[in-house]
Amino acid sequence: MEFILVIAIIVVLCLIIGVKAIYLIAAAAALAGLIYAASLLLLDFFFVRLLFSKKHKAVFSRIDKSPRSSFKVAYYTIDETEYPNVFPEEGFFRSKFYRSDRKSTVYLTKNKKYVYDKFSCATCTIGFLFTIATAAAVIIILR
Template sequence: MEVIAVIAVIVVLCLVIGVKPIYLLFAGASLIIAGFAFSMLFLCFFFVRLLFAKKHKAVFSRIDKSPTSKFRNAYYIIDGKEYPNIFPAESFLLSRLYRKDKSYTVFLSRNKKFVFDRFACITCTVGTVIGIACAVGTVFIFTS
């Protein structure tokens, strides 16, 4: 909410000092493109890390707040050691998505600090594919 207020104040100040509205629209579009590029690079980075991870059987342990972030992560046990998921846990239907009585296939990172569960795999794969498709489509549109 604060971000919207800051943007509104900046826009009003720019209009008061005489910045043309077309420049403000260009700046807004640039911010959206930069955000898209950052998220695409973020997902591509984790997709590459996923490609080099090792497949393991794991048992879901718990969902708890991560010590390194403010989000709640799913934890999985592999060979008696507990590893957090790389992305935050899904916040809906927890009892159906994360069941303690099932064995899951997860991908353990090379440095053995975190795992990619099925939701992280889907997020990385779909996000990377959509991001690359959008980037190719944008280049195609602007070069045609």
């Protein structure tokens, strides 16, 4: 929310001092492109970490605040030890997505600090595929 407020204040100040609207539109497009590229790089980082993680059977235990952020994450139990998921929990259909009555497959990272559940794996894989598609599109456009 603060980010949007700061952007709005900057836009208003730019309009007051006489910056042309086309420059503001170009700046907004550049900012959107940078945010898109940063998110793809972050997803690629997590995808590479996923490739080096080990597959385990786990049981969903609870949803609680992450130890590293303010988001709520799913916790999974592997061999009597509880690990948080790497990404925030899915808010919709929580009772259908996270079920403690059956074992699920998760991927435990090498440093054993967090796990990737099936939703995290899908997010990282789709992000990696978007990176490839974006790179291909940029190469085709620049040709």
